[in-house]
Amino acid sequence: METGSVTTPFGRRSMTLGMLASQVMAGEIKPDQSVDKWKLFRALCEAKPLLGIGDRALAVLNALLSFYPKNELAQGNGLIVFPSNIQLSLRTHGMAEQTVRRHLAALVDAGLLLRKDSPNGKRYVRRDRAGEVDEAFGFSLAPLLARAEEIEQLAAAVMAERLHVQRLRERITLCRRDIAKLIEAAVEEDIPGDWQGIYSEFRDLIEGLPRSPTTAQLELLLDELTGLRTNILNQLEIQVKSTKQRGNADYIERHIQNSNPESTPEFEPSFEPKQGAIAEPDNDRGSVTVAKGRGETGHPFAQKEEEQSRRPGVRNDGGGLKSFPLGLVLQACPEILAYGPDGAIRNWRDLMAAAVIVRSMLGVSPSAYEEAANVMGPENAATVMACILERGGHINSAGGYLRGLTRRSEKGEFAIGPMLMALLRANAPAGRKVG
Numbered sequence: 001m002e003t004g005s006v007t008t009p010f011g012r013r014s015m016t017l018g019m020l021a022s023q024v025m026a027g028e029i030k031p032d033q034s035v036d037k038w039k040l041f042r043a044l045c046e047a048k049p050l051l052g053i054g055d056r057a058l059a060v061l062n063a064l065l066s067f068y069p070k071n072e073l074a075q076g077n078g079l080i081v082f083p084s085n086i087q088l089s090l091r092t093h094g095m096a097e098q099t100v101r102r103h104l105a106a107l108v109d110a111g112l113l114l115r116k117d118s119p120n121g122k123r124y125v126r127r128d129r130a131g132e133v134d135e136a137f138g139f140s141l142a143p144l145l146a147r148a149e150e151i152e153q154l155a156a157a158v159m160a161e162r163l164h165v166q167r168l169r170e171r172i173t174l175c176r177r178d179i180a181k182l183i184e185a186a187v188e189e190d191i192p193g194d195w196q197g198i199y200s201e202f203r204d205l206i207e208g209l210p211r212s213p214t215t216a217q218l219e220l221l222l223d224e225l226t227g228l229r230t231n232i233l234n235q236l237e238i239q240v241k242s243t244k245q246r247g248n249a250d251y252i253e254r255h256i257q258n259s260n261p262e263s264t265p266e267f268e269p270s271f272e273p274k275q276g277a278i279a280e281p282d283n284d285r286g287s288v289t290v291a292k293g294r295g296e297t298g299h300p301f302a303q304k305e306e307e308q309s310r311r312p313g314v315r316n317d318g319g320g321l322k323s324f325p326l327g328l329v330l331q332a333c334p335e336i337l338a339y340g341p342d343g344a345i346r347n348w349r350d351l352m353a354a355a356v357i358v359r360s361m362l363g364v365s366p367s368a369y370e371e372a373a374n375v376m377g378p379e380n381a382a383t384v385m386a387c388i389l390e391r392g393g394h395i396n397s398a399g400g401y402l403r404g405l406t407r408r409s410e411k412g413e414f415a416i417g418p419m420l421m422a423l424l425r426a427n428a429p430a431g432r433k434v435g
Contacts, residue, residue, distance in 0.1 A: 007116050034074035035148040037065050046155035053110050057103040063091035064139060073145045080116060082123035082138030114140035168218040175225040182232045188322055188417030191239050202228060203428050321416055323379045332423035333386035348379055355382035358389050362398035372406045380416060387419050
């Protein structure tokens with residue numbers, strides 16, 4: 001039997017205590033012990049991170065197992081295989097012999113193989129007169145049989161860890177989606193709070209994760225994201241409870257004001273007034289005409305903004321669209337800053353002036369912009385133009401795109417919030433993703 005005595009390696013290879021321990025373990029195999037070699041090999045593939053072996057070493061081991069004549073590894077079947085390096089190279093799809101030798105050594109060092117070297121270091125077998133194997137020199141698979149239970153336990157541990165990491169990534173993905181959607185809803189519903197600061201904190205957490213995070217890092221990120229989501233939910237729940245206590249009176253009042261035809265925003269038809277002309281309201285037609293020769297200066301939107309700000313109870317949210325903070329718009333659409341007066345945008349008046357320049361530059365017709373302004377409101381129309389400029393490389397026809405958004409806005413099918421949040425995410429510094 002190959003476990004009857006201790007064998008030492010041939011040539012200059014030294015004997016180690018690890019080799020001796022493997023031989024002692026192999027000598028303790030029970031006579032009736034057996035295991036399916038391919039089932040054990042699949043467990044080895046799962047447990048390889050804990051065993052310290054790589055894919056190519058497993059390929060060599062797979063080739064060795066293919067030389068074993070039985071499917072069951074058992075003491076009674078003999079546990080030594082003796083292929084040459086040339087044969088191993090063929091069964092490993094042409095792996096170089098030097099590489100084969102290196103990975104054979106790695107399998108021995110990992111305690112998965114035993115060398116039983118012949119006096120001259122060659123691998124061969126002696127048979128008796130009946131043709132049965134009398135003595136074989138090569139590689140013993142006894143350590144695999146002896147460690148079968150341990151290997152299966154290691155494989156189960158690796159699979160459990162992988163499942164745990166997968167569930168962590170799934171929960172992180174759900175938590176990220178919840179936070180992004182809740183912030184978007186809070187911004188769109190004008191709920192008080194430092195939502196820009198919360199969003200920045202959210203991005204910092206995501207971007208702080210390494211490209212290949214450990215389980216501990218994923219668990220820490222999930223805890224922090226869960227805490228942030230709880231904080232956001234608490235703020236939103238407070239707002240919901242406050243709204244229930246007030247009842248529907250505020251909502252009804254806003255609905256009446258938004259439905260008042262007198263509060264419809266009015267704009268000049270051309271958006272390109274001649275020098276020395278200003279826009280003034282034409283109350284009969286609900287639009288704007290150009291008044292000439294009065295020597296007054298300033299952009300027509302500015303005058304309109306001041307007029308509407310003096311009218312009590314009127315919100316500048318044409319078509320039922322909500323207006324968003326100017327700072328949020330500029331954070332999502334930084335490219336429009338270059339088109340503001342003196343290269344800066346300090347207020348809504350500057351944004352509206354920049355939107356007119358961008359409108360002309362993108363080839364949007366005055367009538368398309370006028371229609372958008374009448375339906376959406378001046379601030380929202382300027383915001384949409386800033387968004388279109390930001391995504392200009394992905395839009396074939398800015399004018400057609402704007403008309404499409406205007407039609408959707410008339411039907412109540414368009415909201416600016418998701419567009420702004422998408423641009424905020426796109427313009428955030430590049431970070432690493434999870435999951």
